Amino acid sequence: MQVTQGLESYVLRSLKTEKEMERVKELKNKYPDAILLIRNAGYYNTYGEDAKKVAEVTGKEIRNNMCNFKKSELDLVLPKLIRAGNRIAIED
Helix, strand or coil, rough: CCCCCHHHHHHHCCCCCCCHHHHHHHHHHCCCEEEEEEECCCCEEEEEEHHHHHHHHHHCCCEEEEEEEEEEHHHHHHHHHHHHEEEEEEEE
């Protein structure tokens, strides 16, 4: 399954390097039915449709097609996402 064109545009705006963008695309292609959580320093970031799902479940805000939460919140957020019926892939 190919990543949609929309993924590329919001990842380009949200990520710092092309290498990071390629990694996100690669992982999303590998796990298309999972919410992809990408660790960046002290945060986990989600993009596009994944960000919408995370925001809906957690009440977090979406900015620039990205939703993030602190690394320290993973133990709280992860069970909520799973109970809501989502599969999760984590890039740590």
